[in-house]
Amino acid sequence: MSDLRRQFRAAAVLIFIVVPIGIAGFAFIEGMSVFDAIYLTIITLTTIGYGDFTPKTELGRLFTLVLVGAGMSALLFFLSSSFALLFSSEAMTRRRLFQTKKKIGKLNRHYIICGTGEMVDKTIGYVLHGAEIRRKQHQQSVYQPLENWLKRLFGPAERGRFLALRKLIYRLFLLYHHVFVDHVTLLDLLVVVTDDKEYAERLRAAGILVIDGEPTDDDDLLSAGIARARAIMVMLNQDTESLLTVLTARNLNPRLYITAAAVEEELKRKMIKAGANVVLAPYEVAAQFLNSATLRPAVNDFFSSILFEQDQHHQITQLELEDDSPWIGRRINDLALNERYNAGILGIRLESGEFAHTAGGRRLLQEDEILLVVAPGPMVPVLQHDCRPQGRDEMRFASFQRLVPTRESKSLDEVYSLEESEAVIDTMAKHFVICGNDHIIQSAVRFLDPARPFVLISNDEEVTERWRQRGFRVIHGDPAQESTLKNAGVKRAQAIMISIQDKAAAVLSVLSARAISKSLLISVTATTDDMIEKLRRSGADRVVSPFHVAAQFVLLATTRPEIADFLQHVLYNEITGLETAELYMEDDSPWIGKTIRELALTMRYRASVVGVRRANRRDFLYTPPPDHLVQPQEVLIVITPMEYFDEMRANATGHKDKRPATLRLEVDVSASGVWSRDMVRELIQQGGSG
Numbered sequence: 186m187s188d189l190r191r192q193f194r195a196a197a198v199l200i201f202i203v204v205p206i207g208i209a210g211f212a213f214i215e216g217m218s219v220f221d222a223i224y225l226t227i228i229t230l231t232t233i234g235y236g237d238f239t240p241k242t243e244l245g246r247l248f249t250l251v252l253v254g255a256g257m258s259a260l261l262f263f264l265s266s267s268f269a270l271l272f273s274s275e276a277m278t279r280r281r282l283f284q285t286k287k288k289i290g291k292l293n294r295h296y297i298i299c300g301t302g303e304m305v306d307k308t309i310g311y312v313l314h315g316a317e318i319r320r321k322q323h324q325q326s327v328y329q330p331l332e333n334w335l336k337r338l339f340g341p342a343e344r345g346r347f348l349a350l351r352k353l354i355y356r357l358f359l360l361y362h363h364v365f366v367d368h369v370t371l372l373d374l375l376v377v378v379t380d381d382k383e384y385a386e387r388l389r390a391a392g393i394l395v396i397d398g399e400p401t402d403d404d405d406l407l408s409a410g411i412a413r414a415r416a417i418m419v420m421l422n423q424d425t426e427s428l429l430t431v432l433t434a435r436n437l438n439p440r441l442y443i444t445a446a447a448v449e450e451e452l453k454r455k456m457i458k459a460g461a462n463v464v465l466a467p468y469e470v471a472a473q474f475l476n477s478a479t480l481r482p483a484v485n486d487f488f489s490s491i492l493f494e495q496d497q498h499h500q501i502t503q504l505e506l507e508d509d510s511p512w513i514g515r516r517i518n519d520l521a522l523n524e525r526y527n528a529g530i531l532g533i534r535l536e537s538g539e540f541a542h543t544a545g546g547r548r549l550l551q552e553d554e555i556l557l558v559v560a561p562g563p564m565v566p567v568l569q570h571d572c573r574p575q576g577r578d579e580m581r582f583a584s585f586q587r588l589v590p591t592r593e594s595k596s597l598d599e600v601y602s603l604e605e606s607e608a609v610i611d612t613m614a615k616h617f618v619i620c621g622n623d624h625i626i627q628s629a630v631r632f633l634d635p636a637r638p639f640v641l642i643s644n645d646e647e648v649t650e651r652w653r654q655r656g657f658r659v660i661h662g663d664p665a666q667e668s669t670l671k672n673a674g675v676k677r678a679q680a681i682m683i684s685i686q687d688k689a690a691a692v693l694s695v696l697s698a699r700a701i702s703k704s705l706l707i708s709v710t711a712t713t714d715d716m717i718e719k720l721r722r723s724g725a726d727r728v729v730s731p732f733h734v735a736a737q738f739v740l741l742a743t744t745r746p747e748i749a750d751f752l753q754h755v756l757y758n759e760i761t762g763l764e765t766a767e768l769y770m771e772d773d774s775p776w777i778g779k780t781i782r783e784l785a786l787t788m789r790y791r792a793s794v795v796g797v798r799r800a801n802r803r804d805f806l807y808t809p810p811p812d813h814l815v816q817p818q819e820v821l822i823v824i825t826p827m828e829y830f831d832e833m834r835a836n837a838t839g840h841k842d843k844r845p846a847t848l849r850l851e852v853d854v855s856a857s858g859v860w861s862r863d864m865v866r867e868l869i870q871q872g873g874s875g
Contacts, residue, residue, distance in 0.1 A: 529808020
């Protein structure tokens with residue numbers, strides 16, 4: 186860049202020398218006025234030559250020849266240097282950075298992502314997908330009625346006119362939407378700071394604002410608008426770099442909400458001390474999600490549908506009751522949320538920071554409480570407006586910090602030998618089988634209670650022994666072998682959880698498990714995106730992508746922190762003593778035919794029914810009304826104190842020690858269990874394998 190500038194300066198100097206010489210020469214030799222000399226010099230150097238002024242003397246003509254040669258060379262040198270300087274890669278980069286900073290300068294209360302790699306990729310991919318979903322939903326809600334009207338107006342014989350008019354109206358709709366509709370999505374409020382230039386170019390191509398720089402550098406974070414930002418997500422490859430970024434961000438903006446991802450336990454605690462509000466461990470988050478998907482599949486589907494599946498009709502939103510809200514001092518029943526918005530309250534974050542999940546209809550709403558409401562997507566902005574008509578959006582200080590706790594592993598006094606484990610397993614039924622030895626499965630097992638009906642499989646002797654010492658029933662062997670799975674009682678099991686790094690072993694384990702039992706619920710992790718479809722074809726019911734799950738939770742914890750806290754509070758929390766359970770209404774359940782009001786779960790168990798999975802096993806009824814009549818094959822999603830769950834389940838099943846026949850959504854699996862080993866090898870080779 187410095188060479189180009191030197192060339193440009195040299196060319197400019199030559200021009201400033203040649204032009205005055207030309208003017209002076211024509212004025213002296215030809216006796217022209219200064220203006221005429223300037224005019225003739227310019228048209229000579231630019232080779233225009235109108236002919237109205239020409240040198241009259243031989244000396245003047247000779248001077249013109251010299252001037253044209255020297256002047257043209259200087260002019261071409263000047264033009265080429267100017268072009269090189271203006272359109273060099275560094276100049277383009279400078280202008281692009283200027284435009285980026287200009288756009289960022291207009292942002293306020295935006296979100297910053299720091300880092301690179303798969304987890305950042307998944308987070309941004311989730312944001313891009315959400316923006317596309319919102320665009321399509323808005324287009325469908327506004328444009329689709331126009332298209333339907335046109336179809337009724339024009340018959341099949343006038344298809345040509347219909348298509349032409351539809352095209353015109355669609356273009357007018359896009360113009361209207363672009364000019365008049367303020368439809369801001371999370372994508373419009375996102376800035377990425379990364380030191381990977383190639384990755385930055387990819388993000389720019391997707392329309393994302395990017396700052397090329399170090400997330401630990403003050404100037405780069407200031408360029409990203411950190412002083413005006415709402416929150417920052419720190420997802421670097423090194424925990425030490427993440428710690429330094431958290432410290433830098435907190436110093437630059439004391440009111441910033443900071444979410445960080447980290448692996449090492451000691452550094453996680455240091456990040457909290459440095460100023461992070463939430464620190465998440467990706468493998469632990471994926472492990473908890475895998476546990477939920479396997480042990481409580483209906484609960485997992487319920488929360489996933491309103492939290493992460495952006496194309497679903499219902500969403501969960503948080504409504505803040507600040508001092509300008511007309512809802513303060515009113516009873517919940519008076520709001521008529523179900524009748525007016527088809528909505529319901531899932532929980533309330535109290536001013537103290539605690540959560541209430543059993544808020545009755547007569548409860549008075551208080552200032553600074555936050556309502557967690559489930560509603561149809563189109564009703565969310567209506568609810569937000571009615572809750573806070575002034576639309577005030579002040580930056581609130583995030584006053585609390587939270588390290589997602591690592592639970593103490595439970596152990597039993599009684600330890601089984603491998604032989605004793607097999608003997609006990611032979612007597613078990615409707616139990617849960619867990620296979621693998623990677624980071625995710627070990628994190629998942631750390632959250633489990635060995636007193637519950639779990640059977641663990643691993644071919645790693647150290648892992649097997651550690652699990653055995655905690656009191657689990659353990660099978661040492663290869664989960665890809667049918668004999669190992671049969672020893673674990675898979676044929677009688679309720680569900681199986683598989684997390685294996687080796688792709689071929691993962692597929693073979695799923696195939697072997699499905700061959701043994703068609704009714705078994707199979708959950709498995711996918712190490713890469715290309716494995717997701719392969720594992721589904723193998724017979725897996727749920728395929729969990731660890732980084733995708735972790736990215737979703739980081740985004741949730743950053744953009745909707747109260748909802749993330751509520752989920753942590755009620756899903757399965759031994760500190761609060763709460764869990765979200767699923768109660769299967771089998772055909773002989775005594776609860777069938779009764780309303781939720783008649784069950785009196787709040788009074789008897791301090792429990793609340795937050796959802797109902799309908800008998801078709803696909804749809805949910807969110808925050809069901811008290812007069813909902815319980816139907817056969819429905820599943821009640823209930824938040825309850827752990828101490829009451831066993832009693833409540835016993836009453837729901839008529840005091841019969843039974844579990845549902847299957848946890849699966851679909852029982853018929855026509856594509857699995859019929860593949861040979863050669864077919865598996867071919868499957869793994871398609872799209873590449875590790």
